[in-house]
Amino acid sequence: MRRLSIAVVALALPLGACVQNAQQALTWTPIPRPAPDDPTPAGIAYLCDGQKEVSVVYARNRASVTFDNKTWRVEYQPIENGFRYVDSRVEWAGRDDLVALRDNTNAARPLAFNCRPTRRTA
Secondary structure (H helix, E strand, O other): OHHHHHHHHHHHHHHHHHHHHHHHHHOOOOOOOOOOOOOOOEEEEEEEHHHEEEEEEEEOOEEEEEEOOEEEEEEEOOOOOOEEEEOOOEEEEEEOOEEEEEEOOOOOEEEEEEEEEEEEEO
């Protein structure tokens, strides 16, 4: 019986560490966007499904959205919940914690989705 107890403890310790690491991975703090009319440029990098990255610089009711070596300058449009920056080619819209980049020329096909802010950029 004592050997069984030792074996259970030996197996449980690594599992406890896994649960603790999983809880740390779930702890995520959103990076807030600046106010739309803030004149100071503020950059945020987003990581999206498929390990795609979108970089955005917000300033004065506009945003420069860079994805896949292309950059679009989009205009802020107020919406009730979340935010929306748009031009004739793309739409960058969502909430502070979850955003999508859509192609407006192709039936709003998503270019990058489930994007979460990961860090501030210069």
